[in-house]
Amino acid sequence: MTRQRALIVDDEPDIRELLEITLGRMKLDTRSARNVKEAREWLAKEPFDLCLTDMRLPDGTGLELVQHILLRHPQVPVAMITAYGSLDTAINALKAGAFDFLTKPVDLGRLRELVAAALRLRSADGEELPVDSRLLGDSPPMKAMRKQILKLARSQAPVYISGESGSGKELVARLIHEQGSRGDQPFIPVNCGAIPTELMESEFFGHKKGSFTGAIEDKQGLFQAANGGTLFLDEVADLPLPMQVKLLRAIQEKAVRAVGGQQELIVDVRILCATHKDLAGEVAAGRFRQDLYYRLNVIELRVPALRERREDIALLAGIMLKRLAEGTGLSPAKLDDDALEKLKSYRFPGNVRELENMLERAYTLCEDDRITTSDLRLADSVPISENGEANLAQIDNLEDYLEAIERKLIMQALEETRWNRTAAAQRLGLSFRSMRYRLKKLGID
Incomplete structure (x- = not known):
């Protein structure tokens, strides 16, 4: 069996020797280069499964080598070695396409983890990855996003997933995780807006028994639960500033301390994160730390809104209706032509989630397994024109219209916070008392 091979690029003999010994014990053959020129010569002569390169080299930089490898040998994962504390350099390397980075002095445990992850990724090269059945659509925006997901899965860089509510940000995060080198490790999603402020530190970092009232036993935090895998921070913009400081330190130090520990x-x-808010705008408003923003937003992936890919609506609707029929054991229903055209012209502020809810309701109401425009009840879905204005032609009663908007926003806030009423009230800028009143008025249980 052919042994896997790594290229080590560093102008310091001691570092090269340390890396050669460590990788040799991992049953890898190694080749060493002192500069960019020698590295390029090795790459031209032999195939490699991994490259480790220092940032500063006598005749150039590690970034130049990363770009060369991406262009000529895109299947080879590259990890950058940087001086301690040079996070800006490490981030630039990740943006340039590096798989991951190490800081000097090199931690051998971290080195072995990185090499193992890179080789798992390398061994999957050449396998045909099917289009995931959960990420549907043949429109240009969806095809482009699928390619980006595959590319981001090859990296360890933090990714900021932007997009509107209901567009599928958590699904995108899950696919980046599953198709990468950490796919067999935990994927831990957390809605940052649903955690009470006073419990955040304990939820993220865990706590020791007796560290505060109610801490009757040791508890593992989200970081510990995600160890080796991926932590997905949904609605990260909702984190309070004090918690942002602690999160930044945990990310930079790659270490956590339990409450009372x-x-x-x-x-x-x-770390993957998402929010439906404009995170750059939150930074400008002073509600989100700029240093944390730059640490999380190494690479941004935008999930398109449903109205930006209207050609996918027919496919999505057909598959959703088929799933509904399979779930109920009833015969499948079909959209008539007028109903489909109405869906294609609708703005869908709630995106794919709203389409799914709308079709579930229509499937229940329709007769003869045929969904008509009236079954869609688009008037209940807050009619909006293409320019974002209310469509007066579809509004019969102002009070009913306003109540429909209120109901829609409250339901959306409850769904996003997993029905945590306190968190939903905070999301909407309401007191809990006011939220309770509105739930009772609208008959929402």
């Missing part, structure tokens, strides 16, 4: 625990976690 004395020792830090090293954690190996890839």
Whole structure:
């Protein structure tokens, strides 16, 4: 069996020797280069499964080598070695396409983890990855996003997933995780807006028994649960500023300390995050730390809104209706032509989630397994024109219209916070008392 091979690029003999010995013990053959020129010569002569390169080299930079490998040998994962504390350099390397980075002095445990992850990714090259049945659509925006997901899955870089509510940001995060080197490790999603402020530190980092009232036993935090895998921070813009500071430190140090604990625990976690808010706008308004923003937003992936890919609506609707029929054991229903055209012209502020809810309701109401425009009840879905204005032609009663808007927004806030009423009230800028009144008025249980 052919041994896997790594290229080590560093102008310091001691570092090269340390890396050669460590990788040799991992049963890898190694080749060493002192500069960019020698590295390019090795790459031209032999195939490699991994490259480790220093940032500063006598005749150039590690970034130049990363770009060369991406262009000439895109299947080879590259990890950058940087000086301690040079996070800006590491982030630039990730943006340039590096798989991951290490800081000097090199932590051998971290090195072995990185090499193992890179080789798992390399061994999957050449396998045909099917289009995931959960990420449907043949429109140009969806085809482009699927390609981006495959590319991001090859990296360990933090990714900021932007997009409107209901567009499928968590699904995108899950696919990046599953198709990468951490796919067999935990994927831990957390809605940052649904955690009470006073419990955040304990939820993220865990706590020790007796560290506060109610701490009757040791508890593992989200970082510990995601160790080796991916932590997905949904609605990250909702984190309060004090928690943002602690999160930034955990990401930078790759270590956490439980509430009431004395020792830090090293954690190996890839961070993916999302929010429906404009995160750059939150930074400008002083509600989100700029340093954390730059640490999380190494690469941005935007999920298109449903109205930007209207050609996918027919496909999505057909598959959703088929699933509904399979779930109920009843015969499948079909959209008539007028109903489909109405869906294609609708703005869908709630995106794919709203389409699914609309079709479930229509499937229940329709007769003779045929869904008509009246079954869609688009008037209940807050009619909006293409320019974002209310469509007066479809409004019969102002009070009913306003109540429909209120109901829609409250339901959306409840769904996004997993029916945590306190968090939903905060999302809407309401007191809990006011939220309780509105739930009772609208008959929402």
